[in-house]
Amino acid sequence: MSCYRYVRSSRGRGVDINMAPLIDMIFILLIFFIVTSSFVRDAGVEVERPGADTAQTADRPTIQVGITENGSIHMDGEPVDIRSVRPRVAAFLAGSPEGGVLVVADRSSRTDAVIRVIDQCRLAGAENVGIAARNPY
CATH class of the missing domain: 3.30.420.270 (Nucleotidyltransferase; domain 5)
Structure with a gap:
């Protein structure tokens, strides 16, 4: 797969950059950053929480x-x-x-x-x- 495509024009031979691979890379990077970022809001202070066997995730604001x-x-x-x-x-x-x-x-x-x-x-x-x-x- 070539990243350059030769285009015939009235001015002679020109070189056109194929944008599809660049757009694919941008979307892959975007997905990577979305998946690796954390959306959990912390209390804003470092605390060492105690453990619990029956801990549940909060489902309300x-x-x-x-x-x-x-x-x-x-x-x-x-x-x-x-x-x-x-x-x-x-x-x-x-x-x-x-x-x-x-x-x-x-x-x-x-x-x-x-x-x-x-x-x-x-x-x-x-x-x-x-x-x-x-x-x-």
């Missing part, structure tokens, strides 16, 4: 609240105070009432920080509050 090892709380990649969790969750639920809250806590985080975040989410009106865990398999 969720907002994630991250809790680090030292107890700091993160939403949308920025640190927040415990008092700002409730209004942010309430604003999210106003936009998507069927949504839920996913608490992504580090395995070494304190239990009282996790309980305070869950309480604030429930006070904001969230009925579906879950705790993220990694599947050990």
Whole structure:
């Protein structure tokens, strides 16, 4: 298969570049980048989640609240105070009432920080509050 095609024209012989292989390569690269990119939205903070044998994947829109090892709380990649969790969750639920809250806590985080975040989410009106865990398999 030749990448060049000779075309007869009134001005003499010309060379035309065959675009089909170039377009094929562009689509292959596009598919490669789409498949290898990650579309999972993280809490914006690195946490080591505990394992669970019964972990399930969330199938509804969720907002994630991250809790680090030292107890700091993160939403949308920025640190927040415990008092700002409730209004942010309430604003999210106003936009998507069927949504839920996913608490992504580090395995070494304190239990009282996790309980305070869950309480604030429930006070904001969230009925579906879950705790993220990694599947050990």
